[in-house]
């Protein structure tokens with residue numbers, strides 16, 4: 614029977630502690646590798662899901678656009694040159710909704726490409742974004758003659774298409790540009806001067822009403838107010 618001396622006992626204890634430390638190190642290393650593998654797989658899965666979502670959203674928007682391409686649900690279908698569906702990122706966090714296409718938009722079939730559109734582009738760039746990051750569309754998809762105000766029956770006929778677009782994109786924030794966009798989306802008669810400057814809710818999505826860029830071209834002093842609204846959007850995006 615082996616005699617345990619204080620020296621041999623200390624050696625044995627040291628050896629056991631060493632083995633335990635090695636086992637712990639190996640476990641930690643393997644756990645790290647396992648965790649790294651897991652998080653890498655998670656990143657890949659999120660990336661794949663994002664790619665699938667982008668494709669789904671683009672396909673959804675494409676289908677809505679195709680379905681309405683020959684739309685004659687209101688009188689504007691007869692006078693338009695091009696239907697202006699909308700443009701931008703199908704997964705945008707921010708969607709800008711204006712009133713209706715103007716002459717340039719009707720000509721090119723693209724939203725906000727005239728002078729007001731150039732100002733909107735500057736606003737988007739001042740937010741640190743580009744037009745490719747956001748989505749831009751209008752309440753009406755066809756130009757009212759001589760840029761007159763949209764008629765209630767035109768808005769009623771066209772609004773379901775906008776609803777489908779917004780549902781497909783599902784943005785975090787909608788920026789309603791001008792009276793008609795704000796009143797149509799919020800179903801209110803409250804003037805834009807009262808609505809602006811704070812978030813409202815559109816089907817669970819935060820909605821910021823602000824002045825239309827065309828209004829800013831006529832009233833440059835209102836740019837400061839719009840910038841205040843835009844800053845609230847930027848702050849919300851950072852949360």
Ligand code: SF4
Nearest residue numbers: 684686687690755771
């Ligand atoms: S404005 Fe809308 S509802 Fe009217 S014809 Fe154009 S797409 Fe159709």
